[in-house]
Amino acid sequence: MRGAMASGSAVVLARALEALDVGGAADKINLIPQDFFAELCEQIIQHLNHKIPGVDTAELCQRIQTSGIEINVGDLAKIANVVSFLFSTAAxxxxSTEELVTTLGNAVTALPKHAVQVIRHVWNEHGKSISVSEDARNMATLGQFVDIKWKLGVAMSSDTCRSLKYxxxxxxxxxxxxxxxxxxxxxxxxxxxxxxxxRQFKEMAxxxxxV
Structure with missing residues (x-):
């Protein structure tokens, strides 16, 4: 009975992956070095376990670009969405690790070997720890504040005024x-x-x- 259920779930996952155009994401994953892809997967696992508010694709993309890899933040965000969907659906x-890897291999033949190795390792280590309850999914409908920074500047000019200095x-x-x-x-x-x-922040505090 367990095998039949897993097989049916694997079919659903495979069809969903095809609908997500994972093949397109696979081409971009091929550009990402194994260590960066592993870091992305680890962040996604932590997010699904509610240990961090989300995946900072902008910061990770900047570091990947600094290493000499040409990839934009939009492509990395798409990869993160696909991997997050993969892990949450599997959870x-x-x-099992083998069911996930087999399904992924059948659905996405273009996925690079190093990415499959990372997914296998991460799921084998952390797959059982993910708890994606219905209540958690229903609550995740709003954005979450992560950090705030500010800086003071002086406007020197504009289209209508040569010197503003405010x-x-x-x-x-x-x-x-x-x-x-x-x-x-x-x-x-x-x-x-x-x-x-x-002032409004002080009032809220x-x-x-x-309370």
Missing amino acids: RNSL PYVTVMLKVADPSGQITDKSFEMTIPQFKNFF AVLET
Whole structure:
């Protein structure tokens, strides 16, 4: 009975992988060195285990590019989504390492050998630890705040004015979206706007202290 259930789940996974155009992602995975791909898989496992808010594909992409590999953050995000789907689906269906690797090999013939080795190792080490409950999936509908930074600048010119010289604050946010991708968002505020922004944070902190 267990074998029949696993076989049926493997078929579902294989069809879903085909629908995700994993073949296209496989071409990009081939560009990523094994150590970086292993790090990506480890981050995804940690995210699925709710140990980190998401996968920082922008930061990882920058390090991969620094090593001399030409890949953009959009392609890396697609790879992360595919691997995350792979692991979460395998966890929900309790697939063994061999079932997962066999299904993946049948569905994606273009997947490079080093990627299969990494997936085998990561799933063998951490596959049983993933708990993807229905409640957890239902809760993961909103983004999650990760980090905030700010810096002070001075606007020197614009299209309508040669010399402005007014101070402004740039706020940079890291936010994990529901899929687990960490994205960077930034916006500028005038000093009065930033002071109001800061005041509202102080008000929230004061309310939280009473909870």
